[in-house]
Structure formats: structure tokens, C-alpha cells
Amino acid sequence: MNRLLRRLLLWCARNDxxxxxxxxxxxxxxxxxxxxxxxxxxDALGAAVTLQVLDIATIxxxxxxxxxxxxxxxxxxxxxLELLSRIxxxxxxxxxxxxxxxxxxxxxxxxxxxxxRTLAAAAEAQGSYLWIDMEDSAYVDRTLDLFQRLRATHxxxxxxxxxxxxxxxxxxxRLLPINPAIRLVKGAYDEPKAIAFQDRGExxxxxxxxxxxxxxxxxxxxxxIGLGTHDVELVQQIATHAGAAGIPKEAFEVQMLxxxxxxxxxxxxxxxxxxxxxxxxxxxxxxxxxxxxAERPANVLFALRQLLP
Numbered sequence: 001m002n003r004l005l006r007r008l009l010l011w012c013a014r015n016d017x018x019x020x021x022x023x024x025x026x027x028x029x030x031x032x033x034x035x036x037x038x039x040x041x042x043d044a045l046g047a048a049v050t051l052q053v054l055d056i057a058t059i060x061x062x063x064x065x066x067x068x069x070x071x072x073x074x075x076x077x078x079x080x081l082e083l084l085s086r087i088x089x090x091x092x093x094x095x096x097x098x099x100x101x102x103x104x105x106x107x108x109x110x111x112x113x114x115x116x117r118t119l120a121a122a123a124e125a126q127g128s129y130l131w132i133d134m135e136d137s138a139y140v141d142r143t144l145d146l147f148q149r150l151r152a153t154h155x156x157x158x159x160x161x162x163x164x165x166x167x168x169x170x171x172x173x174r175l176l177p178i179n180p181a182i183r184l185v186k187g188a189y190d191e192p193k194a195i196a197f198q199d200r201g202e203x204x205x206x207x208x209x210x211x212x213x214x215x216x217x218x219x220x221x222x223x224x225i226g227l228g229t230h231d232v233e234l235v236q237q238i239a240t241h242a243g244a245a246g247i248p249k250e251a252f253e254v255q256m257l258x259x260x261x262x263x264x265x266x267x268x269x270x271x272x273x274x275x276x277x278x279x280x281x282x283x284x285x286x287x288x289x290x291x292x293x294a295e296r297p298a299n300v301l302f303a304l305r306q307l308l309p
Contacts, residue, residue, distance in 0.1 A: 035259040036280045041083055044281040048092050054266055056275045061097040063282040073104030077115040081122055088126045097131035100143055113146055120154035134160040136189040151178050158224060162187035163207035164196045172210055176217060181224035183255060184211055204234060211238045218251050225252040230261045249273050
């Protein structure tokens with residue numbers, strides 16, 4: 001049932017008619033507010049105030065992907081430069097995360113790389129960090145190429161890898177020589193069985209194996225490891241493996257989304273884990289939101305409750 005619901009929601013995420021009409025419905029606006037604070041930089045940074053008090057760091061991403069005109073990429077880059085400036089002036093412990101297609105990858109790869117290089121330099125200048133998001137499987141090779149090129153001159157950059165892809169363990173091997181920063185997530189796109197695990201147990205097992213590999217490698221090389229998951233039991237399993245190998249909790253971070261499992265985030269901080277929350281914002285939220293619903297049935301139940309008075 002969960003697999004069928006996931007496929008339906010991912011189909012909805014790709015449907016252009018729904019993307020145009022559903023965001024205008026009041027219940028959708030109420031439901032999405034749980035997972036994102038608003039459309040503007042002010043909304044995003046305002047959400048960080050309580051988190052800062054709780055010793056929870058933040059990552060920011062402006063929603064949007066697959067641009068159709070190259071000048072839009074410049075606007076996105078300018079927006080992130082302003083965001084970095086505002087993060088610094090507000091004295092927030094925050095970083096940024098961008099999608100390559102949001103910076104024009106589909107239109108001009110060199111222009112996309114130039115924007116990434118500009119953002120990486122700006123982030124480094126203020127002691128921050130640039131994360132490169134991973135999109136669907138068609139973009140993996142190009143995204144990793146961009147990351148490797150960027151990492152050669154800007155070490156304060158990281159990339160997202162998806163545990164549901166069968167290739168990801170080999171991608172980790174490919175990246176290890178450059179001592180990467182990796183945010184490991186389970187994956188939220190609709191991928192065929194030939195390239196992606198379909199069973200939740202298989203995805204979890206692959207996630208655990210990759211995470212343990214990264215932690216073991218961190219004993220001999222300077223890796224940054226972000227566990228991008230809301231699966232607290234999986235985090236505890238990874239922590240147990242780390243402890244048995246003499247690896248401290250400080251060797252990795254737990255990265256969750258704003259509005260999801262907030263109590264668990266606070267509990268992890270109290271237990272000595274480093275926690276970051278990714279705050280997504282902006283008007284182009286439909287596809288992102290539908291993929292979030294597809295990740296956890298509990299999210300769907302919350303959305304349905306918004307239909308009630």
C-alpha cells in the first residue's frame with residue numbers, strides 16, 4: 001500500500017496540470033506551511049531563531065528546478081548571494097544548498113559551474129558551506145562531475161548522494177580520494193527497479209552500509225558526513241556501529257527537514273548529536289512538497305487533516 005501511494009504521489013509531482021492548480025487550494029497552502037516557513041529570505045531566516053537557541057544549525061534552499069531560460073539562473077545565483085550575506089549579518093549558523101538545474105545545468109553546463117564557483121567562493125569567504133543537491137538519476141554523473149571540479153579549488157563544498165540508487169556505493173568509492181563532504185539521503189524520485197531499490201528494507205540496508213563505510217573512512221581521512229534522514233532508529237543503528245569502532249558522534253551530523261520530527265531533533269541534540277535542519281522556502285514548492293509526502297505516510301495523513309475545518 002505504501003509503495004502504491006508513493007508512486008501515486010510521485011506521479012502527482014510530475015503532473016503539470018496539478019502543479020498549476022493544486023497550489024491554489026487553501027488546504028494545500030495550510031498543509032505545506034508545516035514544512036516550509038514561507039516564500040522569502042525573511043521567512044526562512046525567521047524560522048532559524050528558535051533552532052539557534054536549541055543549538056540546531058540550519059541549511060537553506062530556495063525551491064525551484066529545471067529552469068528554461070539562462071537569465072533565470074543568474075537571478076537564482078544573485079538570490080543565494082544575498083542569502084549568504086543575510087545569514088552572516090544575522091549571525092546565524094547557516095549554510096546553503098542548491099540544485100544544479102536551478103543554476104542552468106540543462107541549458108549551459110559551463111554557466112552552471114561558474115555560478116557554483118561564485119557561490120562556493122562567497123560561502124568560503126564567510127566561513128560557511130555550499131551543498132550541491134542531487135536530482136533524479138539522469139543528473140547523477142553531471143552533478144558529480146561538477147562537484148569534483150568545484151572541490152578541487154573550493155573545499156568547503158559538499159554533495160548529496162541517494163541510498164536508493166544501486167550505483168551509490170560505487171559513487172562513494174569514486175569520491176573518497178578527494179575527501180568529500182557527503183549528505184546521504186534515501187531518495188525521493190520515481191526511479192525504475194533496474195537502477196533503484198524499491199523495497200524500504202533494501203534502501204535502509206544500503207543506507208546503513210554506505211554510512212558505516214563513510215564513518216570507517218573518516219578515521220583516516222577528513223570527511224564531512226551528513227545523515228539526511230528522519231529515521232531515528234536508523235541513526236541510532238549507525239551511531240551504534242560508530243561507537244563500536246571507537247568513532248565519536250561528532251564524526252557526523254544528522255540533517256532533517258524543517259517541520260518534520262521536531263521533538264526527535266531536540267532529543268538528538270540532548271543526546272549529544274550534531275543536528276542541522278534544512279529550511280526550504282519559495283513559491284515553487286509543489287514538486288518538492290509532493291516528494292516529501294511520498295517519503296512518509298505520516299506526512300500524507302497530516303495533509304489530509306487539513307481538509308477538516
